[in-house]
Amino acid sequence: xxxxxxxxxxxxxxxxxxxxxxxxxxxxxxxxxxxxxxxxxxxxxxxxxxxxxxxxxxxxxxxxxxxxxxxxxxxxxxxxxxxxxxxxxxxxxxxxxxxxxxxxxxxxxxxxxxxxxxxxxxxxxxxxxxxxxxxxxxxxxxxxxxxxxxxxxxxx
Ligand SMILES: Cc1ncc(C[n+]2csc(CCOP(=O)(O)OP(=O)(O)O)c2C)c(N)n1
Ligand SMILES: [Mg+2]
Numbered sequence: 001x002x003x004x005x006x007x008x009x010x011x012x013x014x015x016x017x018x019x020x021x022x023x024x025x026x027x028x029x030x031x032x033x034x035x036x037x038x039x040x041x042x043x044x045x046x047x048x049x050x051x052x053x054x055x056x057x058x059x060x061x062x063x064x065x066x067x068x069x070x071x072x073x074x075x076x077x078x079x080x081x082x083x084x085x086x087x088x089x090x091x092x093x094x095x096x097x098x099x100x101x102x103x104x105x106x107x108x109x110x111x112x113x114x115x116x117x118x119x120x121x122x123x124x125x126x127x128x129x130x131x132x133x134x135x136x137x138x139x140x141x142x143x144x145x146x147x148x149x150x151x152x153x154x155x156x
Pocket of ligand 2: 128
């Protein structure tokens, strides 16, 4: 495990949260904006850097924690909620953030999402809702706009 660089003067800045790793999202992707906003706003939360943990699933969005200079884990598809629950249960003082896409959170991870809500774990869920499976090149997700299939009207 890499050693985390902790600011010694106690004041966290957005630069302290930047891992410096080359960001590999497509040009123009909205995920850049989410990364920038998180790095800008999180220092204002008053949480020490070493207390943040980002647990991601699978998808373009789930590359997020490579770009944050915090603790974190790139986990498995749809299962970030289960892993994050374990992190929070064993270390309740951590600020735990699940990072997920609409497919990861609401399709393959739909059941874990429901049970996370039911158990009411004190974790945060950051869903990058681009209304599509982007990593796998554009399949529909639960938040995609409904499509009208004209041929289906034959069966109505
Ligand atoms: C068990 C498993 N099933 C399917 C896949 C293929 N897969 C990778 S990412 C993904 C969907 C990601 O969509 P979303 O969560 O919306 O993330 P985005 O890429 O849009 O950020 C799928 C189906 C996989 N990696 N593992
Ligand atoms: Mg998506």
